[in-house]
Amino acid sequence: MKKAKILLLDLNPETDLGNKLREIIESSVSLRDIQLRHEFLKLYENGIRDSNFANIISHHNPDILFLIFSQSHLKQSFALFQSISREWSELSIIVVVEKYNPEEVFKLLEFGAADFITLPLKEVNIIPRIRRLIEQKHRYDVLIQKLKKKVGLKKLVGESPVFIDVIKKIPLVADCDETVLISGETGTGKELCARAIHYLSPRMNYPFVPVNCGAIPLELMENELFGHVRSAFTGASSSQSGLIKEADGGTLFLDDIDCLSLSAQAKLLRFLQEKEYRQLGSTKMCYADVRVITATNIDLEKAMRGGKIRQDLYYRLNVIPLILPPLQDRREDIPLLAHHFLEKYSVEFNKPVRGFAPEAMQKLLLYKWPGNVRELECIVERAVLFSEQAVIRDVDIVLQKHSGTIWQESFNEAKAKFIAQFERNYIQTLLRAHQGNITKAAQVAQKNRRAFWQLIRKHQINVQLFKAG
Numbered sequence: 001m002k003k004a005k006i007l008l009l010d011l012n013p014e015t016d017l018g019n020k021l022r023e024i025i026e027s028s029v030s031l032r033d034i035q036l037r038h039e040f041l042k043l044y045e046n047g048i049r050d051s052n053f054a055n056i057i058s059h060h061n062p063d064i065l066f067l068i069f070s071q072s073h074l075k076q077s078f079a080l081f082q083s084i085s086r087e088w089s090e091l092s093i094i095v096v097v098e099k100y101n102p103e104e105v106f107k108l109l110e111f112g113a114a115d116f117i118t119l120p121l122k123e124v125n126i127i128p129r130i131r132r133l134i135e136q137k138h139r140y141d142v143l144i145q146k147l148k149k150k151v152g153l154k155k156l157v158g159e160s161p162v163f164i165d166v167i168k169k170i171p172l173v174a175d176c177d178e179t180v181l182i183s184g185e186t187g188t189g190k191e192l193c194a195r196a197i198h199y200l201s202p203r204m205n206y207p208f209v210p211v212n213c214g215a216i217p218l219e220l221m222e223n224e225l226f227g228h229v230r231s232a233f234t235g236a237s238s239s240q241s242g243l244i245k246e247a248d249g250g251t252l253f254l255d256d257i258d259c260l261s262l263s264a265q266a267k268l269l270r271f272l273q274e275k276e277y278r279q280l281g282s283t284k285m286c287y288a289d290v291r292v293i294t295a296t297n298i299d300l301e302k303a304m305r306g307g308k309i310r311q312d313l314y315y316r317l318n319v320i321p322l323i324l325p326p327l328q329d330r331r332e333d334i335p336l337l338a339h340h341f342l343e344k345y346s347v348e349f350n351k352p353v354r355g356f357a358p359e360a361m362q363k364l365l366l367y368k369w370p371g372n373v374r375e376l377e378c379i380v381e382r383a384v385l386f387s388e389q390a391v392i393r394d395v396d397i398v399l400q401k402h403s404g405t406i407w408q409e410s411f412n413e414a415k416a417k418f419i420a421q422f423e424r425n426y427i428q429t430l431l432r433a434h435q436g437n438i439t440k441a442a443q444v445a446q447k448n449r450r451a452f453w454q455l456i457r458k459h460q461i462n463v464q465l466f467k468a469g
Helices: 017-027 053-060 077-087 102-111 123-150 161-167 170-175 190-199 218-226 262-274 300-305 311-317 331-348 358-366 372-386 411-433 438-445 449-458
Strands: 005-010 035-040 064-069 092-097 115-118 180-183 208-212 251-255 276-278 285-287 291-296 320-323
Touching: 005 017, 005 053, 017 035, 017 064, 017 092, 017 123, 035 053, 053 077, 064 077, 064 123, 077 092, 092 123, 115 123, 170 190, 180 190, 190 208, 190 251, 190 291, 218 262, 262 276, 262 311, 300 311, 331 358, 331 372, 358 372, 411 438, 411 449, 438 449
Parallel strands: 005 035, 005 064, 064 092, 092 115, 180 291, 180 320, 208 251, 251 291
Antiparallel strands: 276 285
């Protein structure tokens, strides 16, 4: 068991609960290496607490915090608990109370408590909880802290289910070494996602090399990737190793992968399959151990069917697909993101801006965000820079005046649009799974063939695109 710090913050000093808990922990043979501190604070009837609690937690910097409450003060403790969990989000908190109302305790668990303990206090109930939390912390802390330090996990901001569904896959994807294809609209955070995968992987101590394929002329792309030897072409007075060699041992991130020429695609495919390549002008084979992560803001499968992307390369890149949702599909994250960027730029510009007026936030929520999170960041940055007050007002929020970018649809209009999108995606998925066989697809959908065909015509779907061969 590695050394850990435990703090007992006793808000119920009238009882002997804290002393009994301390005796159990101190007498445990398996917890001899821990540092244990026991502090007392008074929680008053009106809920006002000793303002020194923050200093106590900061001073001891515990791994596990036991909050010892009285049952009569449990409701008043919610504000204290929220404050602690907000300031020390990585801290494992165990609530200790003599008697409890299940609804109140469950509310604390929802706020982020790791566990709760009630009477009778027994070693068999307490020590395993401590051991489990310490082991979990030591198992994950190194990876999480390195990720936060190098890429900034806080930049991956969001709590919406559609966003969390993607983010929670990152540690799993990082553990393997397969190619990853990250899809999403411009500004959704594809490079952030790629960096997170790299810095959580065993390759984290090697280079992460990002390349925007769309920003490099087609005739220079192969040279940038694979490099060249001296005299390979006119003006090549010295050799150049190339970005693949630069990323050796680490990760090569190819953004806008659809911008690669067919020639470069063929060479990239060989490298992905064999880990070997030739520099321009050389007959010697080079080798590099590189993980490749690619990204695109278009439908790459459609580009493949149109001949823009080689079919064999597409399947080699799309081993692990990750699809980042646009901001309008995670609209509940807008306030969270807006305050995140507000805090960032108020510090950077040294301006005392601390929040948004309700009208300003409403303006952000009603906008459709064609530029996604990147556009939101730019707008908040500009608002903070030019704001002359402590609160961002609606006049400080300057939005692009593109047609249709303000959310003015009625409930029924929005519902009809989402249903149509679902129907189209559902039908295409079935046709793809059954190679364009309408009869089989209709059977799975539990619709007769005529009704299914009418849906295909309604959404103007080309069935021939899904037929095999």
